[in-house]
Amino acid sequence: MKYLAIKQHFNHMKDSDPPGKIIGLTGGIGSGKTTVAHLLQEAGFPVYTSDDRAKDIVNDNPALKEQIQELLGAKAYNEEGKYDRKYVASIVFNNDELLLKLNALIHPAVRKDFESWISFQTTDYLFKETALLFELGLDKECWKSxxxxxxxxxxxxxxxxxxxxxxxxxxxxxxxxMAENEKIKRADFIIYNNSDLSQLRLETEKFLKQLNEFAV
Incomplete structure (x- = not known):
């Protein structure tokens, strides 16, 4: 089994690209995406966790909170005023139109937060972790995926x-x-996580080595 596959013939960075190269990090449920994010952080790379930040933003952003309640009703937030993820999931899981509208509200708020986060980063590579990288077309906003x-x-x-x-x-x-084979077609870098943590750590290190070699 080949654990790390990297597409060939990358396009080089243009002169107009920002100094910090943003790499979109994604993976389906149970893939190990979050674990890889932690390994990247251990290696000294900043990782913006979109999904975790979204959990905070839906509670901390008053304007967004109001918009969500207008879309989904007052029950979208519990008696303590906290976002009720279980309730929201129950009404949008089988309603693609409603889910699309909800994402259209949350995504701009997360994007604004991400842009603020970027302004404080100084490393050559930045990672943006998000489960819906390809589904929302966010890979187009990244240097690589x-x-x-x-x-x-x-x-x-x-x-x-x-x-x-x-x-x-x-x-x-x-x-x-999105089907895994479709994600694989779109991704620039791929880590296959079909073994244990020690192997995943090795594959993440291989990816970083390949990334550095590519940048030379």
């Missing part, structure tokens, strides 16, 4: 063990996400 992937059955087992979900529940989530 890195996909963390694994065999479907392994991903399902990981999520079942981690979250206590049934096979069918996890299958429903995976079916809602």
């Amino acid at each position: 890195l996909l963390v992937t694994a065999d479907d059955n392994l991903r399902m087992k990981r999520v079942m063990d981690r979250d206590g979900k049934t096979y069918r529940e996890v299958e429903n989530v995976i079916e809602k996400q």
Whole structure:
């Protein structure tokens, strides 16, 4: 099994590109995307975790909170005024139109937060972690993209063990996400996470080495 595959014939950076090269980091549920993000941080690279920041922004941004309540109703927030993720998921999971409208509200707020975060970074490479990198077309805003992937059955087992979900529940989530073969076609860098943590660490190191060699 080849754990790290990298597309050939990259386009070189243009003179107009920003000094910090943004690499979009993505992966489907159970792929190990978050673990790779932690490994990159351990290696000294700044990682903006879009999904985690979104969880804070929906609570901390009054204007966004009002917009979400207008779209989904007052129950989108609980009695303590906190975003009710479970309730929201229950009404948008099988409603693609509503989910699209919700993302259209949250994404601009997250993007503004990301742009603010960038202004404080000084490294050559910045990583933007987001589960919907390709689905929302955010890869077009990045210098390159890195996909963390694994065999479907392994991903399902990981999520079942981690979250206590049934096979069918996890299958429903995976079916809602972009197919892995389509993500692989779009990604510039790919890490295959079909083994254990020690192997994933090695593959992440290989990716960083390849990245540095490419930049020379």
